[in-house]
Amino acid sequence: MQWQDAGKGLFQLILVVVFVVFCFSISHYLESTYEPLQKNSGPARVPPVRMERFEPTPYLLTFEVTGTVIAQNSVPVMPQVSGRVTEVSPNFYPGGSFEANEPLFKIDQDLYTLAVKQATAELERTTADLALERAEIEAAVKGWRQLNGNAPVPKLVAREPQLERSRAQVEITQLQLEKALLDLERTAFSLPFEGRVISSDIAPGQYVTLGQGYGQVFDQRMMEVQTSLDPQKLYWLNQAQAPKVQVIIDSPKGQKNYTGHLARAVTNIDISTRFATAYFAFDLGGDEVLPGTFARVSITTDPHQDVIVVPADAMQTEGYMWKVTDENIIEEFHPNILSFEKEQVIIQEITAPINVVTSRLAGGFEGMVVSPRTLTQVATTNDGADDV
Template sequence: MTPKQLKIILPLAILAVAIVLMMLLKQGRQPAEQREDLPTGVLVDTITSQQESLIYRVSSQGTVRPKLMTNLVSEVNGRITEVSPNFVEGGFFAAGELLVKVEQDDYLTAVKAAEANLARATAALEEERARVRVAEEEWASFTDGLAPELGLRRPQLARELANVRSAEAELERAVRDLSRTEIRAPYAGLLQSRAVNLGQFISRGTVLGNILGTDLAEIRLPLSDHDLAFMRLPGPDNPNYPAVELSAVVAGQLQQWQGKLVRTEGVLDERSRVIYAVVQVEDPYQLQRPGDSPLRFGRFVQANIEGIASGAVFRVPRNLLRPGNQLLLVDADNKLEFRTVQVQRTDERYAYISAGLSDGEHLAVSALPNPLAGMQVRLGRVNGEWQEVDSTSQTAQAGD
């Protein structure tokens, strides 16, 4: 074959091979997969509104303090000869327990001297009474007339009687001073601070220490006018004391105690414009019930006060409430709707809706960047559970 013939045949052969390969590739190609159109609209999680009746809880906070707090003060002079083992900072003691004893020698001597003085006065009174009887008999033997007071020694008798009463008072004072050498606890409590010790000389008016009563603890809780609208304070027309639940984190664990609201201080604070309610807790250190966690003085606690019944309201998470008291709803056509509602009360977690909602309506809980009224959406989770949607919708949600 000549070169000239080769130049003509070779391009034709290459073109024929290309045509054959193109036909083979066309026959082996699979048809394109047909996909159904995905539904339009973003998935929105919702919760359904449900009307309920509940009892409001009013929240506040305060510091635990003792109801009774006393400075122990000496009423006598002398040297301290005895100190109770419980007379230490943080020590507990019972009512009437001896805490400090002062040297008694001088006071015992004073009691003896007062007793001797009373004995002398009593003897002088008896002697004067005998003289009065003798004077009355002598006067009667001479005349039947009225005897003068001085002749019957009545003034002398009154003087001796006054001496006896004065001696009795001196003895009572001496005995009282002797009893004051034993300084006892006026009530059950604990010692907060101590200012004296064994062997120290003290005088009348010396502060020995500061004690706190452990029978009752009190917590002052600030309440605003808005809070007062949802609770009933105790008073002449309401003898019931609202229950109060106190809580605090102690050693990393949440502890709770029960108390009752017993009174208010009755005067608004001029700076904060709040009124203080007082909650009492019995046996805060759990001395009668060992094993329970004590409610120590000085601890800051949260308080939930039992309030009034709400009637029929809708309780929704507070973060769903938009400016202007609006909620974002999904209507029956799966379109977004902004609804203005009447809010009766809000707290840290919930808003309580009294009007503007009905049972079973869908409240949007998903975070939508730019929601518009009438926007088409699809229901995703309702009350935390997936709705029955097709597989493509779930795949699209998973891809998101």
């Protein structure tokens, strides 16, 4: 029985050894006959892209800023003569508007009328004194000739000092009359511009004093637009030698355009916002615009040379563009951007024609070969697809 068990175990061992040798032989055979498969990648990927050729040209950069209309200056109402107010114009109240040289209020003229009469009488007196002096000089010179013949007439005999004094008296009284007339004219207070009243503190019967303020007005022709410029727009404005300015105001009667100019240069930048304040004056041409009105200012700078205008889709996600060589190979292009305008990118410092990929290219890399399609080819392809 023991012999049978030993024979059975030996048989099982022989089977295991034979199986292992068989597996080893098969494995060795497979390794010796294995040939690695060759990767069949096919032809290189040549993606189609939309491409445009751009020629550098001069470019007029136009940008807009917004602001509010303000009066350039307010003028204090100060009478030039003193007296009691006899009349006030209905336009001389807050919010009222007035014409140039329109009397805003009048001062009692009686005292100034008397001053004119007095100055006139004084002028007549000194004029008569001068005439009398000349008659006396003529008589004195005639008496000298009778006694001394053709001998030179002394100055005292010719009464030259008295003559000069009489002439001076006439000039003084003439100036006094002119001043009296001017004071009389100033009893009717007016201003030499079309304006609007900000404040008024005057009424009939009130006594007003020379040089005291009784209100504030502003010149409607001297209006400005106060705007804020970000650093980029401030740079463009400073670079322009003669920018063209248009002030645009929306009114109930429609949009109004006015020719303007930079009134005052920027002097400082706000610390918190980093914006600069600029003032643009404009010619109203007879229109009336109130302070506080919203306005837009369109500014066109001097021509920028060597500029191309590229569709915004040309800007890749990574922040650069692709330019295409004559061999249809793309290269990274980091443009010097002058401005973004709606769906366009304004690029400067382009000195030669350039081919630019104007569509997004996912997975593109430096040196990739592409299949450019111009706008005409793209349009033709789309038309063909529509026909199908």
